[in-house]
Amino acid sequence: MIINAPTVKDARIARGWTQQQLADVSGLSLRTVQRVENQGQGSLETCNALCSVLEIERQRLLAPATATARGPRYRLALIICSAVLTGFVGGVAATLVLL
Known part of the structure; x- marks a missing residue:
């Protein structure tokens, strides 16, 4: 699942949390939080945990489908x-x- 990494990072920073603090509060590993913020990748459970802790609607947290389907790899x-x-x-x- 593609997660909007800047939204996660901005919400975390707005709360004054480190990545480790977000991991602790959400029940995720530090590595998972890093992967979400750096690569925008996470499972449905990761997405739900972040939505709950950061008080963000899932639609806002998920990256638009067009951005992933028509990104640089597609081009x-x-x-x-x-x-x-x-x-x-x-x-x-x-x-x-020649024939």
């Missing part, structure tokens, strides 16, 4: 597919010209 895959297709078409055209 890179699109560019690579376009390049491969262009190369294939160019190769076929060159072969036909």
Whole structure:
């Protein structure tokens, strides 16, 4: 599940908590809190724990689906597919010209 990392970090800092304090209060490990804040990744249970402790609605804590589906990886895959297709078409055209 993709979690909005800046929202978590901002809410934690607004309360004056360290990552360790957030981990203790939420019942999560420090590593889990670090992963959420750095990578935006967490399970449903992690999301629920953070929502409860930080008093944030789940919709606000979850990253928008369009940001994950259409992010840099999607664009890179699109560019690579376009390049491969262009190369294939160019190769076929060159072969036909040489025949």
